[in-house]
Amino acid sequence: xxTPANTPFEVESEADMRSLGDALAQQxxxxxxxxxxxxxxxxxxGKSVLAxxxxxxxxFDGAVKSPTYTLVESYTAGGxxxxxMDLYRVIDPEELHFIGFRDIVAGNDLLLVEWPEHAxxxxxxxxxxxxxxxxxxxxxxxxxxxx
Numbered sequence: 001x002x003t004p005a006n007t008p009f010e011v012e013s014e015a016d017m018r019s020l021g022d023a024l025a026q027q028x029x030x031x032x033x034x035x036x037x038x039x040x041x042x043x044x045x046g047k048s049v050l051a052x053x054x055x056x057x058x059x060f061d062g063a064v065k066s067p068t069y070t071l072v073e074s075y076t077a078g079g080x081x082x083x084x085m086d087l088y089r090v091i092d093p094e095e096l097h098f099i100g101f102r103d104i105v106a107g108n109d110l111l112l113v114e115w116p117e118h119a120x121x122x123x124x125x126x127x128x129x130x131x132x133x134x135x136x137x138x139x140x141x142x143x144x145x146x147x
Contacts, residue, residue, distance in 0.1 A: 005035070005144065005145050006009065006129070006142065006143070006145050007142070008133075008140045009127070009140050010135060010139070010140055010141075011140075012137075012138050014046070014049055017046045018022070018049060018052075018053040021049070021050045021052070021053025021054045022053055022142065022145075024128065025058055026080075028054075028110065029080075033076055033080075033110070033111050036110075036124055036125070037051075037110070037113070037126065037129075038116040038123070038126040038129045039051060039114045039116070039130050040115075040129070041133060042129075042133075045132040045139060046132050046139055048066050048114065049113045049131075051064075051084050051112040055082060056124065057076055058082070059078045060075045060076075060082075062075075066086065067084050067085055067086040067114075068088065071086060071087065072084065072085045079109075081109045082105075082111075082112065082143060083104050083111050083112070083117050084114075085112065087106070087113065087116065088115045089113070089143070090119065091116040093121060093122065099118055106121070111123075125143075126146060127145070127146055128143060128146070129146075130141070130143055132141075
């Protein structure tokens with residue numbers, strides 16, 4: 001699957017979203033570490049499906065749990081220390097201090113962050129910003145790579 005930048009494209013199914021995750025993860029080795037992928041979209045849009053596919057593509061074969069309640073789940077795969085974060089439940093950016101947010105950002109090679117707007121002032125510039133919107137039964141995805 002091609003991954004066009006800055007041009008919205010349609011993803012028709014959950015399987016296609018997983019394929020997109022695989023295609024994006026193939027690019028990671030060319031990226032400087034640490035790398036940040038921000039995942040934007042409404043509830044149920046497919047952010048976690050995409051993150052899970054990326055983690056699995058890198059070679060993690062255990063359970064890839066949703067960080068919805070834990071805020072962060074950590075993995076090691078394919079030479080990457082990965083933090084998958086879901087910041088939906090963060091109300092005040094000061095809460096990030098209590099979960100050791102700066103240490104998490106500093107201690108991982110790859111950050112996959114859902115709901116990044118809850119921590120924008122504390123995140124580095126994203127390597128890749130993914131926006132997922134509903135398009136009927138499908139999803140409209142736009143990718144923006146940092147320069």
